[in-house]
Amino acid sequence: MKKVAVLMAVLALFAAAAFAAPKHWVVGFSQIGSESEWRTANTISVQNSFLEDTSFTLIYSDAQQKPENQIKALRSFIARKVDCIVFTALVETGYGPVLEEAKRAGIPVIMIDRDVQASDRHLRLTIMGSDFVKEGEKAGTWLADYLKKKGLDDGKKQINIVELQGTTGSAPAIDRKTGFATVMKTHPNWVLTRSQTGNFTSSEGKQVMEAFLKADKNIQVLYAHNDQMALGAIQAIKEAGLKPGKDIIIVGVDAVKGAFEAMVAGEMNCSVECSPLLGPQAVQAVRDLRDGKKLPARIWTIEGIFDETNAAAALPTRQY
Amino acid sequence: MAFLRNLSRKKIFWPLAALVLLMCFNLFFTPNFFRVEIKEGHLYGNVIDILKNSAPIMFLAIGLTLVIATKGVDISVGSVVAISAGVVAMLIGGDLKGVPKNPILLSMAAAVLVATLAGMWNGLLVSRVGMQPVIATLILLVAGRGIAMVTTNAMVVWLYAKPFALLGQGYLLGLPFSLYMVAFLLLATMLVTRRTALGLFIEAVGINPTAARFAGINARNIVFWVYAFSGFCAGISGLVVCSTVMSADGNNAGDGYEMNAILAVVLGGTSMSGGKFYLMGSMVGALIVQTLTTTIYAFNVPPEIAFLVKAVVVWVVSLLQSPDLRSGMAGFLGRRSEGGKEAAA
Numbered sequence: 001m002k003k004v005a006v007l008m009a010v011l012a013l014f015a016a017a018a019f020a021a022p023k024h025w026v027v028g029f030s031q032i033g034s035e036s037e038w039r040t041a042n043t044i045s046v047q048n049s050f051l052e053d054t055s056f057t058l059i060y061s062d063a064q065q066k067p068e069n070q071i072k073a074l075r076s077f078i079a080r081k082v083d084c085i086v087f088t089a090l091v092e093t094g095y096g097p098v099l100e101e102a103k104r105a106g107i108p109v110i111m112i113d114r115d116v117q118a119s120d121r122h123l124r125l126t127i128m129g130s131d132f133v134k135e136g137e138k139a140g141t142w143l144a145d146y147l148k149k150k151g152l153d154d155g156k157k158q159i160n161i162v163e164l165q166g167t168t169g170s171a172p173a174i175d176r177k178t179g180f181a182t183v184m185k186t187h188p189n190w191v192l193t194r195s196q197t198g199n200f201t202s203s204e205g206k207q208v209m210e211a212f213l214k215a216d217k218n219i220q221v222l223y224a225h226n227d228q229m230a231l232g233a234i235q236a237i238k239e240a241g242l243k244p245g246k247d248i249i250i251v252g253v254d255a256v257k258g259a260f261e262a263m264v265a266g267e268m269n270c271s272v273e274c275s276p277l278l279g280p281q282a283v284q285a286v287r288d289l290r291d292g293k294k295l296p297a298r299i300w301t302i303e304g305i306f307d308e309t310n311a312a313a314a315l316p317t318r319q320y
Numbered sequence: 321m322a323f324l325r326n327l328s329r330k331k332i333f334w335p336l337a338a339l340v341l342l343m344c345f346n347l348f349f350t351p352n353f354f355r356v357e358i359k360e361g362h363l364y365g366n367v368i369d370i371l372k373n374s375a376p377i378m379f380l381a382i383g384l385t386l387v388i389a390t391k392g393v394d395i396s397v398g399s400v401v402a403i404s405a406g407v408v409a410m411l412i413g414g415d416l417k418g419v420p421k422n423p424i425l426l427s428m429a430a431a432v433l434v435a436t437l438a439g440m441w442n443g444l445l446v447s448r449v450g451m452q453p454v455i456a457t458l459i460l461l462v463a464g465r466g467i468a469m470v471t472t473n474a475m476v477v478w479l480y481a482k483p484f485a486l487l488g489q490g491y492l493l494g495l496p497f498s499l500y501m502v503a504f505l506l507l508a509t510m511l512v513t514r515r516t517a518l519g520l521f522i523e524a525v526g527i528n529p530t531a532a533r534f535a536g537i538n539a540r541n542i543v544f545w546v547y548a549f550s551g552f553c554a555g556i557s558g559l560v561v562c563s564t565v566m567s568a569d570g571n572n573a574g575d576g577y578e579m580n581a582i583l584a585v586v587l588g589g590t591s592m593s594g595g596k597f598y599l600m601g602s603m604v605g606a607l608i609v610q611t612l613t614t615t616i617y618a619f620n621v622p623p624e625i626a627f628l629v630k631a632v633v634v635w636v637v638s639l640l641q642s643p644d645l646r647s648g649m650a651g652f653l654g655r656r657s658e659g660g661k662e663a664a665a
Contacts, residue, residue, distance in 0.1 A: 033571050034469065034474040035568070040474045064465060064571065065571065066573075132495075165623060168624055196623055197623035199572075201569060201572045202476070202562065202569070203564060203572070207613070207614075208617050210369050211366065211369065211614055211617030212367050214352065214355070214618065215618050215620070216367070231567075232565050235566070239359075239364075240358070240359060240364065258476075261416060268543065
């Protein structure tokens with residue numbers, strides 16, 4: 001009888017231990033590269049958040065801006081039988097087959113930041129991150145308010161806008177363009193005179209802006225799909241003998257530290273925040289998944305907008 | 321006609337013709353392309369942009385011309401640009417006030433030294449280990465990006481030390497400062513290769529390394545130093561790239577430059593099968609590559625088809641470079657003028 005009692009006690013202990021310590025999960029994280037400070041902050045946030053929870057092991061893979069590297073990384077995650085894949089799509093297309101493989105292997109896929117094309121979305125569990133269309137709309141709405149406040153837009157005089165697009169084919173480039181275009185439609189006197197890709201980098205943004213400035217003498221607004229390109233363009237505007245932020249209104253997206261410095265210096269007007277600190281949310285989602293909870297189809301991040309009025313106050317607290 | 325025929329036999333003719341063709345397109349179809357003004361005390365216009373923005377590729381092309389002349393190739397230069405940019409940015413660093421962490425000249429020297437060491441590594445693999453140049457430099461193409469990322473902690477490093485901006489953004493006597501740097505490096509390289517036997521040695525190694533060795537040329541040393549020189553050029557290019565945007569971006573700085581530089585060399589008339597090399601041709605090649613890019617921006621070609629447009633132009637220019645097509649065309653010109661003479665008689 002005593003023996004049985006001891007055995008029961010031991011079994012109970014085991015059961016309790018099994019309940020107390022969550023199952024150990026290996027998570028594969030495929031990042032697209034580190035093309036900007038934003039991306040680096042995003043990577044560090046995800047890595048640190050998974051590191052803090054000892055019940056997770058994170059395998060990190062950097063695709064270095066090449067879709068083929070990313071597909072290879074996803075295949076290797078599947079081969080290593082990870083418990084969950086967290087991934088940011090470099091471009092929207094081309095991930096169908098590899099996501100199909102993950103689904104067949106029974107590995108849930110959580111997208112962060114950048115989504116895949118609509119026809120592949122049934123293959124992933126959820127997308128967490130920013131609403132890029134909304135960011136474009138926010139940029140447009142801010143511009144409308146600013147022009148009105150400064151008395152620059154009477155609804156009739158033509159406002160010439162140039163756009164620096166992100167990497168051709170990437171979700172933020174497509175969506176930020178779409179969002180901004182919706183606001184443009186409500187302002188018939190706003191004209192998008194030029195739109196060209198600056199590949200999300202400052203050096204290409206600068207080169208494209210140089211060409212824009214030579215082709216059009218009359219540019220009132222620059223809308224850049226990220227701050228990096230806006231910062232490159234600011235240098236081109238200075239070299240052209242114009243005052244960035246005054247002669248040309250500059251609106252960027254991301255709210256990286258460099259943009260805050262430029263806003264404080266009066267050389268940039270607005271940056272729509274696109275927070276990269278997705279780590280804690282990502283860990284929570286994977287934890288919920290492990291506990292068998294159902295995840296919502298879309299997880300939003302909470303984001304603000306910064307301009308001359310609040311940039312100086314926010315600068316010291318910026319992490320990226 | 322005879323003048324044209326003589327000119328068309330000159331190696332520099334075809335790359336120049338391609339450049340002129342591209343410029344003609346802009347003359348007719350891109351409004352204001354050739355307008356040059358004076359702004360802030362320097363020349364300002366698309367043409368100046370082309371000169372300024374082609375400088376990084378020109379540095380690379382100078383080094384690569386010599387490498388390609390030895391029947392080699394260096395595809396790591398883009399990554400070495402990123403390393404050099406990363407090193408100089410980290411060393412100068414500095415705060416918003418623009419006070420550099422280390423002396424600017426010393427930091428620049430250190431960056432170029434690191435790049436030269438990277439070139440020596442390539443040279444070692446090719447000349448001593450006997451690795452295929454593409455494979456040997458592929459190692460650094462991949463690893464170099466990694467090194468650049470580690471150097472910059474995978475962040476975009478901004479620097480604010482005003483004097484350093486001279487390299488990529490400054491002007492001297494109205495012209496971009498980087499152009500003078502290109503001219504200096506080009507002249508020095510031409511002097512050393514053409515006023516001494518070194519140029520001949522390099523060509524000899526490229527045409528037949530065994531015969532060159534029997535002729536008493538230390539082929540291995542020549543190959544080694546040519547790669548080291550290519551690294552050195554990439555280092556200087558990295559400084560200018562970093563200075564142009566006053567930031568170093570480990571992942572994007574110099575990305576794809578190796579292909580543009582190789583293209584410049586080949587468009588300039590130096591054959592990938594080694595031997596004779598044309599430094600001036602490579603400079604014209606670099607101008608063609610940059611003119612194409614600037615044209616795409618100025619003409620507002622939609623980004624979706626920009627690569628296709630580039631590919632078609634490169635294809636046409638390469639066709640112009642084909643000796644078979646060229647002799648065919650020269651023959652055509654010849655027949656025409658002879659036909660003319662007969663008719664006159």
